Amino acid sequence: TKSKLNKGDRQAELDILATKVSKCTRCPELAETRTQTVFGVGNPRAKIMFIGEAPGADEDKQGEPFVGRAGKLLDKIIEACQLKRSDIYIANILRCRPPGNRNPSDLEASNCRGFLDAQIEIVDPDYIVCWGSVAAKNLLHSDLPIGKMRGDFYEYGRAKVVCTYHPSYLLRNPSAKKNVWEDMIYLFADMGIDLKT
Numbered sequence: 520t521k522s523k524l525n526k527g528d529r530q531a532e533l534d535i536l537a538t539k540v541s542k543c544t545r546c547p548e549l550a551e552t553r554t555q556t557v558f559g560v561g562n563p564r565a566k567i568m569f570i571g572e573a574p575g576a577d578e579d580k581q582g583e584p585f586v587g588r589a590g591k592l593l594d595k596i597i598e599a600c601q602l603k604r605s606d607i608y609i610a611n612i613l614r615c616r617p618p619g620n621r622n623p624s625d626l627e628a629s630n631c632r633g634f635l636d637a638q639i640e641i642v643d644p645d646y647i648v649c650w651g652s653v654a655a656k657n658l659l660h661s662d663l664p665i666g667k668m669r670g671d672f673y674e675y676g677r678a679k680v681v682c683t684y685h686p687s688y689l690l691r692n693p694s695a696k697k698n699v700w701e702d703m704i705y706l707f708a709d710m711g712i713d714l715k716t
């Protein structure tokens with residue numbers, strides 16, 4: 520078992536990692552086309568970590584995950600869970616924007632995996648939410664569609680993992696919001712928190 524780091528130490532480790540990420544050129548196309556890397560943000564000792572897919576145009580400009588339209592919806596979900604964005608740690612499978620927002624390739628995802636795993640190890644969350652199939656497939660090496668992965672806990676190291684629809688999918692399919700809300704109720708119930716009241 521690894522020793523628990525205090526908040527300042529965790530932030531310092533994340534800062535060192537972010538500096539490494541900012542210089543990364545493992546994916547030549549992404550390193551060439553990005554405005555900047557998008558490392559991750561949030562509470563270095565968050566109990567819940569969110570994992571998305573990859574930066575989009577807004578994230579590439581601002582250097583922060585989930586700040587565009589999908590991010591605004593994610594903020595509403597966080598608020599509905601009676602949390603603040605700063606309570607959570609937010610990262611993506613990729614730290615660079617794929618050109619035209621294409622899906623990450625398997626090679627790109629594996630190139631970036633060490634950074635994600637290091638973030639998970641430093642933050643050491645109790646729960647991870649995989650937002651969308653790219654996050655779920657890459658983290659858990661599963662080929663099931665999200666609809667089949669929902670409603671169960673998976674394990675990733677010490678963390679319990681919940682998979683749900685990506686906020687971008689919810690923008691196109693608002694009727695799936697109720698499913699995501701069910702998934703949040705399920706996660707929070709495991710922490711002893713009843714979101715329904």
Ligand code: URA
Nearest residue numbers: 571572573574584585
């Ligand atoms: N979509 C993602 O998956 N991640 C982001 O950071 C923004 C949009």
